[in-house]
Amino acid sequence: MTDAFVPVAALADLAPGAALDVVAGGIEIALVRDEDGGVHALEDVCSHDEIALSDGDVEGCTIECWKHGSQFDLVTGRPLQLPAVLPVRVFPVRVDEESGSILVDPTATTSP
Ligand code: FES
Secondary structure (H helix, E strand, C coil): CCCCCEEEEEHHHCCCCCEEEEEECCEEEEEEECCCCCEEEEECCCCCCCCCHHHCEEECCEEECCCCCCEEECCCCCECCCCCCCCCCEECEEEECCCCEEEECCCCCCCC
16 A cells, blocks of 8 residues: 655644635645544535535634534534535544654545
């Protein structure tokens, strides 16, 4: 099995409670740091409409779409609030402590 993780950003550029839009493997990804410092990677499209989740607000371990207010769990990608009813894809993510890079595997998902 090959390692498909690719570096997408520096951890220093993603403060807790912030989000960045990055591209990996041709997929637009919202790179999100929860308020406890954990890093998450979700497909950067709200499941309710074509809106970038990376433009939303991070609250605890969720991100809220700015357009109609659906909140998504950063771990599972599941919507926690209407109007969105479908989950967004979540990608495996890890931090290379030595280089300070955030790496994402765009070929795998950890949720439907
Ligand atoms: S576009 Fe995201 S909740 Fe409607």
